[in-house]
Amino acid sequence: xxxxxxxxxxxxLERDPDGWLAVTDDFLRAYMLRPEMQPVEESCDQERxxxxxxxxxxxxxxxxxxxxxxxxxxxxxxxEFVLKFRDRLVESxxxxxxxxxxxxxxxxxxxxxxxxxxxxxxxxxxxDGSDDPFLLRAGELFFxxxxxxxxxxxxxxxDAETIETYATTGGFGNIGRLLAEAQTPLRTxxxxxxxxxxxxxxxxRDERYDMVLNVTFGQRGLHALCHALExxxxxxxxxxxxxxxxxxxxxxxxxWHTGLDIEATAILxxxxxxxxxxxxxxxxxxxxxxxxxxxxxxxxxxxxxxPVHLAMAMTKENNLRLKPQNLLVNLPLATSA
Numbered sequence: 001x002x003x004x005x006x007x008x009x010x011x012x013l014e015r016d017p018d019g020w021l022a023v024t025d026d027f028l029r030a031y032m033l034r035p036e037m038q039p040v041e042e043s044c045d046q047e048r049x050x051x052x053x054x055x056x057x058x059x060x061x062x063x064x065x066x067x068x069x070x071x072x073x074x075x076x077x078x079x080e081f082v083l084k085f086r087d088r089l090v091e092s093x094x095x096x097x098x099x100x101x102x103x104x105x106x107x108x109x110x111x112x113x114x115x116x117x118x119x120x121x122x123x124x125x126x127x128d129g130s131d132d133p134f135l136l137r138a139g140e141l142f143f144x145x146x147x148x149x150x151x152x153x154x155x156x157x158x159d160a161e162t163i164e165t166y167a168t169t170g171g172f173g174n175i176g177r178l179l180a181e182a183q184t185p186l187r188t189x190x191x192x193x194x195x196x197x198x199x200x201x202x203x204x205r206d207e208r209y210d211m212v213l214n215v216t217f218g219q220r221g222l223h224a225l226c227h228a229l230e231x232x233x234x235x236x237x238x239x240x241x242x243x244x245x246x247x248x249x250x251x252x253x254x255x256w257h258t259g260l261d262i263e264a265t266a267i268l269x270x271x272x273x274x275x276x277x278x279x280x281x282x283x284x285x286x287x288x289x290x291x292x293x294x295x296x297x298x299x300x301x302x303x304x305x306x307p308v309h310l311a312m313a314m315t316k317e318n319n320l321r322l323k324p325q326n327l328l329v330n331l332p333l334a335t336s337a
Contacts, residue, residue, distance in 0.1 A: 001129060002203045004136055008121040010128075014096070019235070023127050028058035028089065035189050037098040044071040050079070083109050095122055096236060103325050116143040119324055120139060126235035127228070133202035136223035137194050139214050141225065142232070144209065146320040148286065154216045155286050158191055159209035162317060194221065215287060217245055222287060229260075229327060231291075236328050240294040245287055249309050255302060257309040257332040258291075260322050264313035286320065287312045290333075303332040 012026040031037065032054050054060055060082055070076045088110070092098035101120045102108050108115060111140050120143040127139055145160040154294045192198055193212040202211060213221040226243040234240050249271070257272055259265025263284055270277050283307035296304050308331060315318045 002131060004130075004203065004206045005120065005124045007207055007279070008124045009117075010121050010124040013121070013125075016094060017123070020096040021122065022094055022197070023089045023092070023098075025058050028086055029055060031086065036078055042072070043075065046070055047072065047075050049221065057110055059284065081111060085114050090166055093171070095125075099325070100236065100328060103329050115325075119143040122235070123232060123324075124232045125196065125227070128240070130199060132224065132227075133199040134194060134220050136206065136212075137202060137211055137226055138215075138221060138224040139228045140209065141320070141322045142214075142228070142324045146213075148318045148320050149212075150312040154214060154219075156193065157215055157221075157320065158212045160193070162209045216245060223317065225287075229324075232324055233327050233331070237331075237333070239298055239333075241291055242294065243289050243291045243310065246290050247288065253306060255306045256332045257311070258326050260310055260312045260324075260326060261320065262323065263315055264311035265326070267313055268280045268309065268311050284315070285311055298334055300332040300334055308332065 009030050010021075011029055012030055013021040013024055013209050016022045030050065037051070039051050043051075046066075050066065050070070050086060054062070062079070067083075068083065069078050070079065088101070089095070092101060095118055099115075099122060102110060102115060102118075102293045103331055123139050123142050127136065132137060140159065141157070146157040147160045147163045149156040149158065191210050191212050192201075193214060194202065195214075198211075204213065213224075215222040215225060222245050226245065229243050230241055233239060259268050267277060267281055267285060269275075289312075291308040291310055293299050310327075312320070312322070
């Protein structure tokens with residue numbers, strides 16, 4: 001069985017009896033090993049001592065007074081963010097419980113980077129054992145922003161950070177950046193479109209993020225995204241669902257909808273309220289879906305026998321950032337999961 005997404009930290013964790021990821025010292029220690037947390041030449045003695053202490057005991061209680069002794073204000077801020085997040089992880093016990101706990105208030109209490117990292121490793125857990133490169137490439141949408149390209153009716157998704165890297169360095173790192181600053185022409189971005197012929201190469205490049213996913217209606221990439229969404233909901237809510245792409249929403253008894261991103265949520269809300277949606281906003285809709293529960297007793301009575309309408313849309317700048325948490329907190333469940 002091919003391994004994948006090793007940078008997620010999945011291999012530092014352990015599964016509990018429910019299949020969720022129990023927080024381990026090794027996983028907590030990995031946050032201290034991130035480049036922004038490691039001391040530099042200018043770091044003070046207090047920072048070096050704190051860093052060493054947390055490597056020895058990643059669950060060490062650190063009072064605010066100790067963080068205040070750090071000379072570098074950036075270091076103080078980094079420690080405040082990381083330790084608050086660490087405390088949430090430890091208190092939650094599992095990554096899944098921590099993730100779910102982030103979305104109960106008006107604002108998410110941790111930086112987006114931490115939210116994406118949690119989605120990354122949790123989805124790695126949910127998709128463990130998969131041998132389908134299309135499913136895994138579709139899963140990248142859960143934690144990495146995509147750049148959308150519309151080509152002759154096809155909808156192509158490329159990793160936004162990879163596109164930006166090529167645009168600024170031509171793929172040649174710092175040397176490419178120097179060439180760009182000198183206005184030396186750089187090579188055109190040419191990424192491989194994932195297809196049946198090159199799919200097996202995904203296993204060698206799964207963390208290079210350089211394969212384009214075709215999510216046009218009827219294409220394998222869009223169905224793979226549906227299966228990734230099904231696995232995500234099933235893993236968290238222990239609820240079997242089916243998600244299928246549809247060309248349009250033609251439902252006179254529309255009772256529930258969920259956007260998979262901010263743009264789609266706003267558009268679906270307006271359509272539901274019969275608020276006029278401009279042609280330009282309509283064109284931002286990339287995909288529509290129909291979600292159904294296999295066990296109708298799990299959902300609110302008013303939604304029994306009715307589908308949940310889903311949508312995915314890009315921004316004016318052709319960006320797509322999925323919010324997979326929407327499928328966990330915005331479904332018509334009769335009881336909380």
